[in-house]
Amino acid sequence: MRIFLDYHSRTPIYEQIEEQIAGLVSSGVLKANEQLPSLRQLSSELAININTIKRAFSELEAKGITYSVAGKGIFISGNPQRNAILDSALDEVRTAIAKAKAMGAKRADVIKIVEKLFEGDEVS
Amino acid sequence: MRIFLDYHSRTPIYEQIEEQIAGLVSSGVLKANEQLPSLRQLSSELAININTIKRAFSELEAKGITYSVAGKGIFISGNPQRNAILDSALDEVRTAIAKAKAMGAKRADVIKIVEKLFEGDEVS
Amino acid sequence: MRIFLDYHSRTPIYEQIEEQIAGLVSSGVLKANEQLPSLRQLSSELAININTIKRAFSELEAKGITYSVAGKGIFISGNPQRNAILDSALDEVRTAIAKAKAMGAKRADVIKIVEKLFEGDEVS
């Protein structure tokens, strides 16, 4: 499982981990009841304090995205709140665009970015 | 000068002030060499400690957006990096959309947001 | 880390700290990604209020010379603008000499100073 961390970012490490796992679930890469790597394994792979990993998973569990079985491990929940995850990502898009608009961005500037990022995708 | 603060946001107060003034410059509302309200005036208007206001301006000055003359006041820089401000705002839009896409967002979801935010604006 | 402060100078304390750390980076004593002493440690070592230290680092960070990771510490940036630092120092030399020339200084006066300051250094 590839997770990319930006240590310079203002979003805390545990939240970056959380977001990316949520993303893998939301986009269908991780499937229901699939087992995740152990806390220890992630901790050493990412060279991150285990408490940080724990925190990420405790939040994922609170959101119903994962569940843990003592002595077994952590699994993807069968009924993930995909929409909730997507919605919050889209909220951030909304905020970012509104900000850019306040800075003088035009509709065309934003559309150009959208087209570039989705280029090659089938119409959907 | 209208500045809106969200005290619950993760972006610090000084940065909200900074962003909004940058926005007023970037969008042309504040013009080169125009004088801004004094630190004390802003401090009392916004009911924010003067040091927080100072911090916002020290960053604006570091970015070349304003300059201050001790004993006189704070002014909009003659050579504002307007494009730089807009560019960094568009960069954040790009990042936010890329994240949303990773969460499974479709082109249409994003376009809908763009249209809503720019609706009513003339084509530009 | 030896930092020398002149409390009577017109250049503020935070700027003296800033300059000296920039100097250590520019001259190669501090290397990329090296960790600096903590804010609290510097504060007590130099007997300077922690906020003054913070200010020095917030400017160093704005200039891209250091970066900070909350909860971890402050580090030398991997891509320091070493040349930019040196260039701005040489700019000040240029200004000072031009001023002295306007006051009637001769070429020989300035050369004498240069020789004295670099005496003992190998030709470079």
Next chain:
Amino acid sequence: MRIFLDYHSRTPIYEQIEEQIAGLVSSGVLKANEQLPSLRQLSSELAININTIKRAFSELEAKGITYSVAGKGIFISGNPQRNAILDSALDEVRTAIAKAKAMGAKRADVIKIVEKLFEGDEVS
């Protein structure tokens, strides 16, 4: 009399005025007993508060560079401390070079600047 002010500089306006008049004396442009423009005239020419001009002249007088005759005006002193003026300018050169050296400047970097600034002057 041409005086150039840098409102962004940390050196106060009154000191910039002071320095430049001292420079004109030191370099021989202004001669002993020559009359200077009136406070009012300078104030309006430079668009500077008259108190700032007064302060510049009170310091020039304290240094023995000018003297004032009530009801007549301000004049260049007959025995100006030229060396003192030059010496302090050279002191600043020394400081600037020492700083640049700490930033890693080499002897050759500084010499190049000196040669450029004095190029075309006869050897002196």
Next chain:
DNA sequence: GTGGTCTAGACCACA
């Protein structure tokens, strides 16, 4: 432990 934010207030030089 670490850095980050914010408040409060003293004091300063300058215009």
Next chain:
DNA sequence: GTGGTCTAGACCACA
């Protein structure tokens, strides 16, 4: 009046 510096200290999230 203006902005600039510095101290002091509370409180926070994160590792």
